[in-house]
Amino acid sequence: MNNKWKIVLTGVTFSLALFIAPDAQASTYTVKHGDTLTKIAKAHNTTINQLKQWNKLSQDRIFIAQKLVVTPAKVVTPAKSAVSTVSKSPAVTKAATATTKTKTTAVSVVEEKVESPQNALSHTVMKGDNLTKIAKKYSISVASIKQLNNLKSDAIKVGQKLTISQQSTKDLAIEAPSAKTVEAEINFNQTADEAIEKQLKKEVALPGKVSQQTVRLYGQAIQAANAVLGTPYKYGGTTVDGFDCSGFVNYIFNSVGVQMDRKSSLMYFEQDTTKVAQPVPGDLVFFKNTFIPTISHMGIYLGNNEFIHAGSKGITISNIGEKYWSERFVAYKRLNNLK
Known part of the structure; x- marks a missing residue:
């Protein structure tokens, strides 16, 4: 908070105490597809360890639509009195300053319950759908869909409404990555299992015995x-x-x-x-x-x-x-x- 007091003095010594109201708001970031703690830390000029501390993360795993504190709340305490002496010039205007102490506090973030807000992007399951097909359609992983919808298995049913992202479609349009990036991410999700199988198939299995x-x-x-x-x-x-x-x-x-x-x-x-x-x-x-x-x-x-x-x-x-x-x-x- 930037407080400037303009004071007109006529040649007196004036004792001024500034009281600044605490700013309790922390800056947060909503995780998007493709994000990692490393990427988020770099984007917000902080470190992975600070992100984990502020958000009480015990590991590096994050999920789409999770809200992370990227700048903690700052509490500014009342400043001590500052004495400003101004010379005897009529109508002299000078900004009075005060020495302040800033205390940074870690903010506890509770994971959001997996619910579907009104402005969430969602998908209604149709005949022939499965999680893999839906994940490909929205460029998201199966694991993320299960996390967002608290699914314990891959079983879904026709008519079921699935949360795909907790961002509004308007926000998605604004923040949408380039077509090239989307294509790369979709390709990655589609071919991950195929790449694993391809790698294993080209290897000749080693015997069970070793030297x-x-x-x-x-x-x-x-x-x-x-x-x-x-x-x-x-x-x-x-x-x-x-x-x-x-x-x-x-x-x-x-x-x-x-x-x-x-x-x-x-x-x-x-x-x-x-x-x-x-x-x-x-x-x-x-x-x-x-x-x-x-x-x-x-x-x-x-x-x-x-x-x-x-x-x-x-x-x-x-x-x-x-x-x-x-x-x-x-x-x-x-x-x-x-x-």
Whole structure:
């Protein structure tokens, strides 16, 4: 808030106290298709950690139509008295200033309930519709439609009204990306599963057995992984201060002498690994659709259907048979430089 007081003084010493009303409003941003915390942070000149703190996010996952605080509320306290002495010139006009203290407070944001506001963009299910078809039509992911409508499965029925976006159609027209961008995003959503299948089909499955040297390395890797159980999740993390999923795998294998460049789960899946006929403890396991509709998560297989990975709660052991993981499981694979 910019307060300027113009004061005409006739040669006296005047004590002025400014009281500025608190500005309790925070700036918010509504997540759109294709957004990430990195992209939003750059656009609003802030950091991912600040966004997560202001919005009480425990992980980097966001969803379409979610409101995020991008500038926290500022509370300006009353200023201390400022003494301004003005010379004896008649009708002298001068802006009086005061020293103020500004306190920045984090604003708690509660996730919006999945409801359909009157101005929301929606779709009424027709005969022949399914979530994949609807998602393609509106350039949105199936996961986002399910999130917006609180769907526990892919089942929908004729006549059902689905929220597609919580922005008005007017806003969508104003904020619509270029045709080229839309085409690229639609193409990505349409071909994500096809690309995964294509990658796996061109690979020749490796045998279930590995060399004694790899058995030894795998044993060391699993031991190193268990040693960091409980380490917190950290986006982009590759150290014991915090890991993300690919950063964790990168750290573990490099620590036992297996060279791995820092890459994403998708890049490891496509560039550095080959599918296996039968996994052995130490092989890698890949998942899709954890937050984007392609390969988006990985971990180290431990045997007995278990794997160790960097999840939202940090380094933990999970079971691939659990509903969440079984629905997203893609393949077991092995690093190309191991035999």
